[in-house]
Amino acid sequence: xxTTSEGLLTPITEALAKENFNISLIFPTRVKPPEYELYFFRxxxxxxxxxxxxxxxxxxxxxxxxxxxxxxxxGLGEGKDVFEIWEERPFTIYHFGIxxxxxxxxxxxxxxxxxxxxxxxxxxxxxxxxxxxxxPGHLSPYDNPTVMTETIVYHKLSFHVGLxxxxxxxxRPSLRFLGAGYELIPIAAREIIDKMIRGQIPCRFxxxxxxxxxxxxxxxxxxxxxxxxxxxxVERLLR
Amino acid sequence: MKIDPxxxxxxxxxxxxxKVMLSNGLxxxxxxxxxxxxxxxxxxAGTANTLTLTIEKDTTVERTILITLEAxxxxxxxxxxxxxxxxxxxxxxxxxxxxSPSITVVLNAYDQ
Numbered sequence: 333x334x335t336t337s338e339g340l341l342t343p344i345t346e347a348l349a350k351e352n353f354n355i356s357l358i359f360p361t362r363v364k365p366p367e368y369e370l371y372f373f374r375x376x377x378x379x380x381x382x383x384x385x386x387x388x389x390x391x392x393x394x395x396x397x398x399x400x401x402x403x404x405x406x407g408l409g410e411g412k413d414v415f416e417i418w419e420e421r422p423f424t425i426y427h428f429g430i431x432x433x434x435x436x437x438x439x440x441x442x443x444x445x446x447x448x449x450x451x452x453x454x455x456x457x458x459x460x461x462x463x464x465x466x467x468p469g470h471l472s473p474y475d476n477p478t479v480m481t482e483t484i485v486y487h488k489l490s491f492h493v494g495l496x497x498x499x500x501x502x503x504r505p506s507l508r509f510l511g512a513g514y515e516l517i518p519i520a521a522r523e524i525i526d527k528m529i530r531g532q533i534p535c536r537f538x539x540x541x542x543x544x545x546x547x548x549x550x551x552x553x554x555x556x557x558x559x560x561x562x563x564x565x566v567e568r569l570l571r
Numbered sequence: 572m573k574i575d576p577x578x579x580x581x582x583x584x585x586x587x588x589x590k591v592m593l594s595n596g597l598x599x600x601x602x603x604x605x606x607x608x609x610x611x612x613x614x615x616a617g618t619a620n621t622l623t624l625t626i627e628k629d630t631t632v633e634r635t636i637l638i639t640l641e642a643x644x645x646x647x648x649x650x651x652x653x654x655x656x657x658x659x660x661x662x663x664x665x666x667x668x669x670x671s672p673s674i675t676v677v678l679n680a681y682d683q
Contacts, residue, residue, distance in 0.1 A: 394599065434577040436682070470572050499682060500599035501580055 344429030344477045347536075348512045349375045354519070354528060354535040355427075357484060360545050361560070368561040371554055372525050372535070373423075373516035381428050383414060385507040392437075392497035392505065397460045400442050400494030403509070408493070417487040422551035423518065426485040427538075428511025429477030432469035436499040439467045439481060439507075441542075444549075445490035449542030457544065460494045465542075468498070469505075477510050484538055488549040518557040525559055529569050574652050574681050579608075582665060582678040586622065590668040593676065597664040602682040606655035609679030610648045614640035621670040626663050633663065640674065652681070 338347040349355050352375065359369045388407040392398050401409030402416075417424055432439050440460055441449045448458040450465045458465035472481040485491050497503050519525060528535035541548070582593035598605045614620045619641055626634040636657075638646065650656055657678075659665060667676050 395601075433575070435572070435575055436578065470575075470578075473573075473575060474577070498599075498601060499580075500597055500602070501595045 338479045338482075340479050341471065342479045344479060344482060344511055347429075347479050347482065348427055349378070349514065349536055351375055351378055354533065355514075355516075356528065356535050356537045357486075358537055358539050358561075359541075359548055363545050365563060370525075370529075370537075370559040370561055371550075371557055372519040372528060372559065373514075374519060375514045376517050377515040378512045381426055381509065381511045381513045383509045385509075387504075389495075389505050389507065391502050392495060393502055394497055394500050396497055398495045398505075400440060400445075400448075400460060400492040402445070402490070402492055408495075413490075415485045415491050417485065419487055419551075422487050422553040423516045424487070425514050425516060426483075426511065427514060428483055428509050429479065430467075430472060430481040430483065430493070431474035431477035431508035431510060432467065432472055432481075433474030433506040433508075434499075434503060435468060435470035435473070436497065437469045437503060437505040438496040438498055439469075439472070440465065440494040440496070441481070441483065442492040442494070443483065443489065443541040444546060445492045447541060447544055447546040450544045451542060453543065461496055466496065474506055474508050477508060482538075483511075484540055487551045489540070518554065520557055522559075526569055529561070572683060574683070579652075579679055579681045582607075582676075582680055584667055584676050586667045586669045586674045586676055587672040588669060590625070590666050592664055592666045593678065596666065598659050598661055598682065600662045602661050604661060605659040605680050605682050606652075607657040607659065607678050607680045608650045608652055608655040609677075610646060610656060611675075611677040612638065612640065612646040613675045614642065614644045615673050615675065616671055617642050618671065619644075620674060622674050622676065623668050623670075624676075625666045625668075626659055627666060628663050649679070
């Protein structure tokens with residue numbers, strides 16, 4: 333596994349970690365000066381994660397939206413939240429992409445639930461229907477979801493999706509959640525972590541929740557394994 | 572942009588002597604244009620018939636396409652997605668009228 337990130341249009345099945353691979357989850361702790369909190373894990377076990385939404389989703393009129401809401405057992409915002417990880421499994425995470433059908437359906441994601449994911453650094457937070465921060469089905473097709481929709485979910489992280497119909501006709505969309513569940517072993521040894529940050533030991537680094545600053549909740553069991561990444565730390569590691 | 576079969580849809584109408592818009596007949600202004608790659612037209616009359624397709628912006632006719640059919644005649648054309656028969660620009664609609672009842676019109680299309 334490379335230490336660099338995957339291409340955005342890479343199929344998500346090629347971006348998943350295998351057993352015995354290392355991953356690191358990156359969270360923002362301060363904007364100015366920038367500081368981040370990282371958690372390093374080894375994937376001990378993985379199993380495919382697959383779910384489809386077909387008849388469960390409501391038809392959307394042209395130009396209209398659905399959600400954002402949690403992914404429920406009976407549909408968007410209906411039934412139990414499928415992605416709510418049991419508190420007894422704090423070291424299980426989900427890593428998946430979302431396939432969208434047809435191509436004219438736009439997908440918006442909120443992670444955590446009240447923070448719409450964004451790659452933009454502008455004052456206005458994104459909203460459903462905006463012509464930015466969405467993924468059209470053409471860029472993450474139903475049959476082959478891509479890294480464009482790459483998502484990580486763990487216990488205490490909420491995840492909502494919203495849809496918009498950009499066509500001129502009524503569409504009942506379909507979604508495919510495709511990826512893997514991982515059981516993780518946390519890594520605490522600083523010398524190993526330093527090598528992963530330097531790129532000497534392979535590790536896949538994963539940004540959680542887009543680039544907007546947000547406050548986050550983590551499983552209590554993760555807290556002893558936090559690694560702070562600051563300018564001083566980066567400079568120390570590069571020496 | 573790769574077009575998937577699920578991106579394609581039908582425009583259709585049962586056309587008589589009164590001009591009608593085909594279902595899904597308006598190209599949204601958010602789109603660049605509509606490509607029509609498939610045509611099925613059937614004249615259900617026992618005499619020759621003329622189908623007039625009009626591409627209109629609001630109610631202004633911009634293009635007129637005349638198709639003559641024999642009695643009970645059928646036109647069935649299906650082209651590859653990247654070789655469409657007809658392009659319709661953003662914000663236009665497509666309407667149809669026959670010289671006598673009735674003609675079934677089904678057009679297969681996608682927007683881009």
